Amino acid sequence: MHRDFSIALLSGLALLTALSLYAPGSFSLTAHEADLLKRASQPLILQLSTIYSPLYLLLMGLWQEPGTHPLWLRLPGVLAGLLALLLCTRVMRAMAGAHATSSALLLLAGAPLLVAQARAISPATLVLVATLLSYWFFLEYMRAGERTWLGAWIIASILSWGLQAGLVFLPLLQSVIVLLYRKRYTRDKKRWWWSAQALVLGLFLLAFWQPLFHFLSVRLPVLTPQQASEAIPLFALLSTNLALPKALPGMLVMILLLISGLRATDWRKDPRHGLLILGLLAPCPFYLFTPQPEALLLCALPCLFGLAAIGLRLYPRWARQGLWATVALCYIWSYWHLY
16 A cells, blocks of 8 residues: 555656646746746835735746746746645645545646646645645644644744735634534643634734724625626636536536535544545635635645545446546546646
């Protein structure tokens, strides 16, 4: 089993690297990427004063000093994607179980949405890294109760807002898990957790009260049904990085695996499975309201593929082989449109 996992991890790392760096001739800068790099070249005080990914702008400002070749400028996204795969091994083992980890890794490594974001000059893959760190530290604290993990969670939560302020959904989501499964946790764990939560959310309100007030008082009241309907094709983009109807085959396969995974999970009793389900759902509403929503949408991928990997194990071997072949064909269809 350890050998199979090592093969899956190495294959996943090689696959994501190859797909992310394929066709370097197509790496010309888009208008949005050029504007982002221009802002990254501004003085430090201007970078830190923006609410749009100030830490990412700081990183890219330093990164483009040695050179501005399009391939060089895309390396941070690729490296962050590879780091996300490594972190996913710990998170998926804790949330989906050791038997589902290899399948979840391979599904994530080849995911068209992840590949597209790794190829772009975007904070999306770094946001995914921050998400996985938050899950890891939260799960370890709730398992062992060591306050070192809780301290790491606090630091990761605060720094993550420098990449994407919408990641505030993570402490909210994790607090819902603590509430729903409160009988599974000791009083001491819960007391320290709520203290840390009060600190983190208090700092968030101090740092982002102006955009939060603007959202609640201006943007939310004018939300129209047409804007809300944009969430309907969300799963198509999440599973294939394509719009309907091109996404239909891949979306249907992923829905089948997702339903199978939901049937196999013990979410009523197991908080890890509850976190998988809510971790898939929670980022999606932010897609409607947040700048650079693809970064938040990417955060749902590990939970989607964790559930899909659990669902795969329900099928006999011949059916699993057929499903893997179908997923591979759907991924290739998406790559054809990407490149």
